[in-house]
Amino acid sequence: MPRTKEKDAGPDGILKRTLRIIEILAGHPGGMPFYELADAIRIPRSATHRLLASLVDEGYVRQDREFGSYVLTAKIASLGLRYLQAHGITDLMQPVLDRLARECGELVRVAILDEDRLIFVSKAQGATAGLRYDPEAGQEAKLSCSSSGLAWLSTMSDEDAIALVEKQGYGSKEEYGPNAPQTAQAIRRRLREARLLGYVVTQQTFSQWMNAVAAPIRSSLDGRVTGTISVAGPFIRLTEERMQQIGPLLLEATKELGQLSPPPRPPADKPGEPRPNIFA
Structure with missing residues (x-):
């Protein structure tokens, strides 16, 4: 185990290591023993324990x-949701999600951009019987194999899209779906199809039993991509034909969500600052 560098022993170093622990645990919902965490952040076990x-x-x-094992509580997620609710994000978008969920009879989710990540922040469940996919908010989209991830990637150049996928890593067929793309060529092919349609159709790429359709959300003010909206459900119910029927409904919803953005924010030192862009 490498010794802790002297510059990492101060308050800044402690904060960085603490945040790193939170980030690692966020990717391990089942928890991790403290010695594995110590090895992951490369500090002594005694320091990790503290x-x-x-x-x-x-x-x-x-x-x-x-x-x-050590496990994250719901406090982090609740803080994030509290922040989003304080900015009116979930309240403003919810009627659109609820309507689309009723029309489709499946799960509808919205994800927003956070630097080079895509985070699910709101949902509406339209399935009333049978199999239901009902994940928690706050999850990060797997870019290579989720419909939302591919929808976002389709808005950028192939080069930038592949760079983001390789940074996050390809989703394996064992962990995700049997049709999860495993190569840059497979990603490019899906992105070409998405650009032609305006939305992404995936069949058993994220999960063995799930199909999904997703589209990017663009601000009506400047055309910026601000997030994605998706519809997901069991493949036996959400067929290729059904997803193509949902596509136009999805595109209509993206227009409504794109119009929720208020005027651009002025410099912070000016009075009368409006509410932040809800998808910024």
């Missing part, structure tokens, strides 16, 4: 009683 103890005290992490 950081975890502080996170437990503040309610961000809990220790599993049966296995001893």
